[in-house]
Amino acid sequence: MPHLDLPSFYRRYIDCLNARDLDRLGEFVHADVEYNGNRIGLPSYRAMLQGNYHDMPDLRFQIRLPVADAATVACRLHFDCRPVGRFLDLEVAGRRVSFSENVFYQFEDGRIRTVWSLIDKAAIAEQLAHTA
Amino acid sequence: MPHLDLPSFYRRYIDCLNARDLDRLGEFVHADVEYNGNRIGLPSYRAMLQGNYHDMPDLRFQIRLPVADAATVACRLHFDCRPVGRFLDLEVAGRRVSFSENVFYQFEDGRIRTVWSLIDKAAIAEQLAHTA
Secondary structure, X not given: OOOOOHHHHHHHHHHHHHHOXXXXXXXXXXXEEEEOOXXXXXXXXXXXXXXXXXXXXXXXXXXXXXXXXXXXXEEEEEEEEOOOOEEOOEEOOOOOEEEEEEEEEEEEXXXXXXXXXEXXXXXXHHHHHOOO | OOOOOHHHHHHHHHHHHHHOOHHHHHHOEEEEEEEOXXXXXXXXXXXXXXXXXXXXXXXXXXXXXXXEOOOXXXXXXXXXXXXXXXXXXXXXXXXXXXXXXXXXXXXXXXXXXXXXXXXXXXXXXXXXXXXX
């Protein structure tokens, strides 16, 4: 594949997510994208993001610790938002929570082909235990 | 700091963990190491590993997806083991589980200074739900 400047490409991908410009998602994400071991494809990946926007109306992706080599990006993402209902099986119900995601992206044909994501659910549960 | 070949350094660190050669841990880990936001220091980091070896006698760290730039290593680690009792608040009790860890390491003075780790607890819970 032609040389990709992955750190720059990744920032544009996150900008696209924060702009909620999902019509452009295919510029960044492969048609056969896999998410946590499941080949969900671009339409389901887009639907997952639409679900995130619905569940977290103030969702914003913040890049905290990006690492890239020639074919992979890893990033620690930070979130600070108020999920309206349940999130990750936790009853958040509009309370403000902040949490991180440690995520790896492998590239193919100049697009994100494989995503391995883990979200710090324990941090959210702990914050909920300390708020009314 | 002098130039470090981080991918090679990281493989030697993981070899050290798999050899359980914790007398050498200070070659790889900074005296003031921070783990998930807490400055625990080298002795507590060593004690944490000793606890892991005790709780998972067949613990072995497998590097699956390493990514490195000049100052950071990110890695997806894989584990396949039989924790003897409880692990991450789950009653594993000797059953075989396989799971991943998405972990980031920041370096200072040629050693691991900051670790941000997330373990896929949900994968373990799901495996336990399907075994006697």
